[in-house]
Amino acid sequence: MAEKQKFQAIRGVRDLLPPETALWNRVEQTAHDVFATFGFGEIRLPIFEVTELFARSIGADTDVVSKEMYTFVAHSSKYQEELYSEIEEAYDDSIRSGDENLFLTPARKFIDGLEASLKGGEIGLTAGTEAALQSLTSTFRRYEQALEDPNLKGEPELEILRHELFFGCWDCPLGETITLRPEATASVCRAYIQHGMHSLPQPVKLYYLGPMFRRERPQKGRYRQFYQIGAEVLGGTDAPAIDAEVIEMVVTFFARLGLEGAKLDLNSIGCRECRPEYVKLLKAELSKPEIKDKLGADSQRRIETNPLRVLDSKLESEQPVIEKLPRIAEHLCPACAAHYASVKHNLVLRNVAYHENWRLVRGLDYYMRTTFEITAPGLGSQNAVCGGGRYDGLIEILGGLPTKGIGFAIGEDRLILSLQEAGKSPAPRRLDVYVAWMGEKTYDTAVRAARALRGAGFAVELPATAQKFGKALGHADKLGARYALILGEDEVASGQWTLKTLSDGSQSKFTEPQLLAHLKL
Numbered sequence: 465m466a467e468k469q470k471f472q473a474i475r476g477v478r479d480l481l482p483p484e485t486a487l488w489n490r491v492e493q494t495a496h497d498v499f500a501t502f503g504f505g506e507i508r509l510p511i512f513e514v515t516e517l518f519a520r521s522i523g524a525d526t527d528v529v530s531k532e533m534y535t536f537v538a539h540s541s542k543y544q545e546e547l548y549s550e551i552e553e554a555y556d557d558s559i560r561s562g563d564e565n566l567f568l569t570p571a572r573k574f575i576d577g578l579e580a581s582l583k584g585g586e587i588g589l590t591a592g593t594e595a596a597l598q599s600l601t602s603t604f605r606r607y608e609q610a611l612e613d614p615n616l617k618g619e620p621e622l623e624i625l626r627h628e629l630f631f632g633c634w635d636c637p638l639g640e641t642i643t644l645r646p647e648a649t650a651s652v653c654r655a656y657i658q659h660g661m662h663s664l665p666q667p668v669k670l671y672y673l674g675p676m677f678r679r680e681r682p683q684k685g686r687y688r689q690f691y692q693i694g695a696e697v698l699g700g701t702d703a704p705a706i707d708a709e710v711i712e713m714v715v716t717f718f719a720r721l722g723l724e725g726a727k728l729d730l731n732s733i734g735c736r737e738c739r740p741e742y743v744k745l746l747k748a749e750l751s752k753p754e755i756k757d758k759l760g761a762d763s764q765r766r767i768e769t770n771p772l773r774v775l776d777s778k779l780e781s782e783q784p785v786i787e788k789l790p791r792i793a794e795h796l797c798p799a800c801a802a803h804y805a806s807v808k809h810n811l812v813l814r815n816v817a818y819h820e821n822w823r824l825v826r827g828l829d830y831y832m833r834t835t836f837e838i839t840a841p842g843l844g845s846q847n848a849v850c851g852g853g854r855y856d857g858l859i860e861i862l863g864g865l866p867t868k869g870i871g872f873a874i875g876e877d878r879l880i881l882s883l884q885e886a887g888k889s890p891a892p893r894r895l896d897v898y899v900a901w902m903g904e905k906t907y908d909t910a911v912r913a914a915r916a917l918r919g920a921g922f923a924v925e926l927p928a929t930a931q932k933f934g935k936a937l938g939h940a941d942k943l944g945a946r947y948a949l950i951l952g953e954d955e956v957a958s959g960q961w962t963l964k965t966l967s968d969g970s971q972s973k974f975t976e977p978q979l980l981a982h983l984k985l
């Protein structure tokens with residue numbers, strides 16, 4: 465007998481179950497409702513994209529791109545697909561016919577094809593490609609020799625080699641590198657360019673919701689598959705009113721959900737003109753031995769790779785040093801300083817409370833000027849429930865026309881956790897009617913009653929098999945039903961159905977139309 469296997473969801477991913485999913489649905493429905501009142505339309509994006517899209521947008525040196533992406537090689541061009549499907553077919557034919565020779569020529573063709581396309585540059589050379597090709601060629605030679613060896617005819621060794629050769633071809637890391645999306649801003653920008661959205665009335669306001677994937681160390685509020693609700697505004701202007709309205713929309717959404725105690729941190733990290741100057745200054749300051757020596761290994765490394773990220777450090781021992789570093793707000797160019805001042809003014813106009821945090825730099829490279837983050841209570845160390853900012857120029861980096869952009873993404877898992885901690889889960893929907901049918905002769909009527917009640921919008925449980933009266937009522941109670949509709953042979957014959965109110969045990973008789981009218985009251 466096959467061994468029983470106990471499958472578990474893999475580390476860092478989880479199932480969302482009822483009744484909790486009712487809260488997820490409420491949150492998502494509220495997002496649809498609130499975002500529509502701000503004129504946003506929903507965009508549904510693919511779960512995976514070419515790796516290059518994320519690497520170019522988010523930045524190769526960021527944590528997300530350098531260590532957290534789920535990336536794999538997918539055969540993508542028609543030519544590659546043909547090669548792979550031919551080899552698969554030949555492998556199956558060879559197994560089916562028991563003739564190992566049948567696999568030799570297609571395998572040779574596969575290897576030659578790959579070599580030629582690599583040389584011709586039609587297929588991208590990815591890490592490990594050459595090593596894989598070498599090993600494939602050597603397996604092929606061993607297979608060829610084994611086929612000529614009369615002593616090996618019919619031996620399992622041949623089969624093993626054929627298997628090795630096939631999987632060598634199949635797993636050959638050639639083709640497009642694909643990544644499960646770690647965030648969605650890059651995809652929205654890709655879609656904006658791809659669908660020529662610059663010719664739509666500007667700005668284009670889009671929102672999305674769905675799963676994202678990052679290989680982070682799992683903990684409370686941090687998962688490898690997590691969910692975001694995000695929005696982006698793309699168009700020709702970077703008017704500060706847009707920044708403020710986007711933030712106002714998140715704040716309105718949180719208020720509608722009853723989320724209390726959320727705190728908005730705001731900063732401006734300058735533009736391509738003033739930021740490099742500030743980064744230079746910061747780097748020089750951080751490199752001074754009296755400062756560098758007081759920093760931990762991570763921050764010391766970041767002095768070279770990304771000095772701004774040192775400001776992000778939560779390490780207790782580094783805080784006094786960081787507090788004394790030069791602040792970007794004092795080094796913004798006049799245009800950025802005016803933009804930042806206007807964003808703040810626009811937030812005040814909209815009654816949105818903010819807290820200026822000069823150390824808020826965010827972990828993705830595409831940001832410029834406005835950055836913001838919202839933290840919520842009840843989450844422990846992973847308390848950022850929303851992050852966002854302006855990313856003018858990203859569309860150009862991706863090959864589009866000069867375009868301004870700003871947006872945010874809310875961590876839905878964290879939002880839900882915070883709402884749950886605050887006791888904001890909705891009461892699960894109650895079962896209205898349990899149809900207790902007694903005996904086969906009553907079944908037709910029970911089905912009809914269930915259809916009519918569900919049609920009128922009631923939640924109905926219709927047991928699939930006949931039950932004894934006591935057991936049926938016990939089951940109805942356990943499910944938390946408000947009523948049991950009792951259908952015995954008498955009820956069916958007279959057309960007078962018995963409705964029992966389970967909270968007080970009272971009973972009344974109704975015809976079908978009377979019953980519907982009574983329940984609707």
Ligand code: HAM
Binds near residue numbers: 647649688690696874
């Ligand atoms: P982010 O700060 O990387 O920004 O992510 C936004 C939010 O997603 C975080 O504040 C957090 O709530 C949630 N989040 C991130 N990683 C995880 C995780 N492993 N587990 C649970 N929740 C997580 C972005 O993704 C940008 N695309 C936001 C944006 C949109 N900026 C401009 N437009």
